[in-house]
Amino acid sequence: MKASYAVQCCDIGKKYRIESKEFWALRKININIEEGERVGIIGRNGAGKSTLLKILSRLVYPTEGRAEITGRVASLLEVGTGFNMELTGRDNIHLNASIHGMEGDEIRSIFQQVVDFSGVGEFIDTPVKHYSSGMYMRLAFAVSAHLDPDILIMDEVLAVGDLSFQKKCLSRVEGLANSGRTIIFVSHSMGDIARFCERVIWIDKGRIKFDGDSLEAISKYEEEVNPKQSVMTNDSIRKGTGNARIVKVHHYGPLASQPEAMRTGESCEIELDYIVYADYERVFDVFACIIFTNDVGKRVFAVPSEVLPVDLTRIGKSGTLTCRIGRLPLVPGSYALTISLLINNQLVDKLEMVSSIKVLDGDFYGTGKLPLKSMGDICVDFDWKVETKLTPVKNELKQGYVDKEDGVGM
Amino acid sequence: MTEKRSKTKQTIVIEPRKSIKLLDVKEYIKYRSMLKRMVRREIKTKFDDMKLNVLWNLVRPLSVTAVFSIFKHASGATTGESAPYPIFIYSGLIIWYYFTDATQESASSLRKDAGMIKKVYFPRLIIPAVPVISNLILLGIAFVPLLIMMMAYGVKISWTVLLLPLVIAQCGALSLGVGVLFASISLRNRDFEQLLSLMLYIGLFVSCVYFSPNLFQGPMALLIKLNPMAATLQSFRACLGSTETFPLLWWLYAVLVSASSILIGLVAFNSIEKELADRL
Numbered sequence: 001m002k003a004s005y006a007v008q009c010c011d012i013g014k015k016y017r018i019e020s021k022e023f024w025a026l027r028k029i030n031i032n033i034e035e036g037e038r039v040g041i042i043g044r045n046g047a048g049k050s051t052l053l054k055i056l057s058r059l060v061y062p063t064e065g066r067a068e069i070t071g072r073v074a075s076l077l078e079v080g081t082g083f084n085m086e087l088t089g090r091d092n093i094h095l096n097a098s099i100h101g102m103e104g105d106e107i108r109s110i111f112q113q114v115v116d117f118s119g120v121g122e123f124i125d126t127p128v129k130h131y132s133s134g135m136y137m138r139l140a141f142a143v144s145a146h147l148d149p150d151i152l153i154m155d156e157v158l159a160v161g162d163l164s165f166q167k168k169c170l171s172r173v174e175g176l177a178n179s180g181r182t183i184i185f186v187s188h189s190m191g192d193i194a195r196f197c198e199r200v201i202w203i204d205k206g207r208i209k210f211d212g213d214s215l216e217a218i219s220k221y222e223e224e225v226n227p228k229q230s231v232m233t234n235d236s237i238r239k240g241t242g243n244a245r246i247v248k249v250h251h252y253g254p255l256a257s258q259p260e261a262m263r264t265g266e267s268c269e270i271e272l273d274y275i276v277y278a279d280y281e282r283v284f285d286v287f288a289c290i291i292f293t294n295d296v297g298k299r300v301f302a303v304p305s306e307v308l309p310v311d312l313t314r315i316g317k318s319g320t321l322t323c324r325i326g327r328l329p330l331v332p333g334s335y336a337l338t339i340s341l342l343i344n345n346q347l348v349d350k351l352e353m354v355s356s357i358k359v360l361d362g363d364f365y366g367t368g369k370l371p372l373k374s375m376g377d378i379c380v381d382f383d384w385k386v387e388t389k390l391t392p393v394k395n396e397l398k399q400g401y402v403d404k405e406d407g408v409g410m
Numbered sequence: 411m412t413e414k415r416s417k418t419k420q421t422i423v424i425e426p427r428k429s430i431k432l433l434d435v436k437e438y439i440k441y442r443s444m445l446k447r448m449v450r451r452e453i454k455t456k457f458d459d460m461k462l463n464v465l466w467n468l469v470r471p472l473s474v475t476a477v478f479s480i481f482k483h484a485s486g487a488t489t490g491e492s493a494p495y496p497i498f499i500y501s502g503l504i505i506w507y508y509f510t511d512a513t514q515e516s517a518s519s520l521r522k523d524a525g526m527i528k529k530v531y532f533p534r535l536i537i538p539a540v541p542v543i544s545n546l547i548l549l550g551i552a553f554v555p556l557l558i559m560m561m562a563y564g565v566k567i568s569w570t571v572l573l574l575p576l577v578i579a580q581c582g583a584l585s586l587g588v589g590v591l592f593a594s595i596s597l598r599n600r601d602f603e604q605l606l607s608l609m610l611y612i613g614l615f616v617s618c619v620y621f622s623p624n625l626f627q628g629p630m631a632l633l634i635k636l637n638p639m640a641a642t643l644q645s646f647r648a649c650l651g652s653t654e655t656f657p658l659l660w661w662l663y664a665v666l667v668s669a670s671s672i673l674i675g676l677v678a679f680n681s682i683e684k685e686l687a688d689r690l
Binding site for chain 1: 419420421422423424425426427440441443444446447448450451454455458523525526527528529530531532684685687688
């Protein structure tokens with residue numbers, strides 16, 4: 001066994017017995033994780049992700065197999081474990097850190113950092129029952145973030161607090177990752193997984209289904225969880241005359257190696273394979289349109305061919321219509337496509353919400369700062385500038401401006 | 411943060427639980443600050459919930475003492491002890507209440523802190539050990555009226571008072587053993603929680619809280635003496651000078667029972683530990 005492995009699992013299995021019925025929650029799990037690796041674990045609910053995490057966190061014993069973990073583990077299956085409402089922030093920091101195995105001196109040495117990071121400031125000696133839920137979560141995460149582990153096991157704990165705190169949390173975890181800590185991260189958010197992890201282990205029905213490059217894993221996983229309805233067999237949900245039909249929808253991202261990975265700010269192509277059934281004497285105009293709908297059913301934008309000076313009339317009997325988007329403005333998430341095709345001003349085929357596309361994080365602005373979903377559905381090109389006036393600003397305008405700090409919500 | 415990284419990294423082995431490993435002492439030493447903090451949490455929350463908790467804690471033994479003292483005075487009943495009855499009954503009550511509170515809280519502690527047990531690894535026995543330690547504070551507070559009464563009655567203290575910490579430690583050990591045992595078996599079957607509270611309720615009457623074992627002769631006296639808590643109570647009183655001699659052999663029997671109770675508790679806990687997080 002090589003010494004540089006942080007985690008080695010050898011044939012780990014876990015059997016549960018529910019009302020005299022036995023089943024294996026995990027079986028034959030073999031994973032070697034090197035020091036400093038960032039590994040994401042994905043899978044459907046009940047696939048065994050949590051069981052694996054619990055075994056690695058030493059909360060449950062495996063039924064078979066053996067694992068070795070080298071280094072100090074901080075397992076964040078929840079933040080603020082053991083927090084007590086009656087105790088002050090100070091006492092809770094000590095209590096929570098000690099539950100995670102820190103000793104008195106170590107806790108004292110991180111104490112101030114935790115307080116600063118959480119931003120609870122003067123309220124550190126107030127019982128946490130008086131805290132707002134945001135403050136409470138910030139304090140709880142702050143302790144977790146300063147446990148100083150060699151191996152950090154996280155179960156979707158990043159989604160705490162307000163936006164600015166979330167960003168702080170993410171950058172803290174990124175900082176830990178960059179300083180050589182091993183990170184094992186379970187999440188249902190493919191965006192977070194893609195951002196953090198270079199390697200992804202996909203667990204399905206208690207076994208490892210895929211272990212490798214994260215983008216490849218995510219696209220395979222996405223494909224299975226949201227199977228692309230490329231071929232439309234059910235004609236009842238179609239509209240239009242049926243003189244022509246779209247039979248297949250493909251979409252491609254910019255990389256040939258990962259054709260399914262579409263990213264914000266990068267190019268993509270959507271191909272529509274069609275067959276024309278009617279015998280047109282003359283095709284004088286053809287329009288195609290794709291509408292992008294987000295996961296709450298709101299239309300985000302459309303790409304109608306009729307606004308462009310393109311001529312699609314030479315369609316023949318079958319072929320492919322291709323729409324190319326230069327810089328995909330969609331923020332990361334899933335989107336459904338509604339596709340319509342008009343020939344000679346007649347709707348021949350319309351497919352509502354047929355194909356789901358997954359957009360991953362991308363560097364739209366080229367600044368290394370990723371767009372956030374909470375800022376809206378699309379990114380646009382923009383610029384900011386400032387012009388200084390030479391005449392002084394009137395006094396009343398100055399007074400009207402109040403410096404608004406983040407309230408503590410007591 | 412980076413300079414601390416030079417520490418040699420420990421390797422943890424995760425394996426199916428097969429062999430019996432009663433107590434990983436090193437692990438408990440490593441987590442001693444958790445024990446300290448948990449005890450602090452218990453004490454703080456006990457006193458923060460009710461501002462008058464200190465007084466309420468005293469009201470219970472004091473009122474029982476008053477009622478029984480009046481009964482005894484009015485009925486002229488004998489207790490079999492020469493010591494002043496209020497001191498006899500109060501000293502018995504406070505150590506008995508310590509035992510029952512510690513045992514009961516210890517037995518229900520795993521369920522109470524299930525949230526922690528399911529989310530973070532730590533040596534599990536810290537949880538049932540906490541009430542045994544935190545309740546010592548209440549026992550300490552209950553000593554104040556006892557000392558006042560002892561001064562009022564002019565009770566003389568002999569060298570046996572030095573044995574007091576040992577007797578209290580033995581009592582704590584017994585409550586830890588019984589607590590861990592019931593915490594473990596009640597995870598499989600909750601009926602044992604009821605059984606424990608019944609046992610502790612009956613125990614109040616058979617453990618020489620209200621009377622002295624000297625009242626009984628023959629087989630009944632032997633039966634009374636089989637109860638280790640009766641030994642603890644009589645030893646506790648002897649340390650405080652309210653009974654004549656320290657019952658050394660009887661107390662050593664109680665020590666033996668306490669030690670075995672811890673061993674039995676550990677074995678029971680061992681059999682449940684591998685499925686602990688699944689059962690809670």
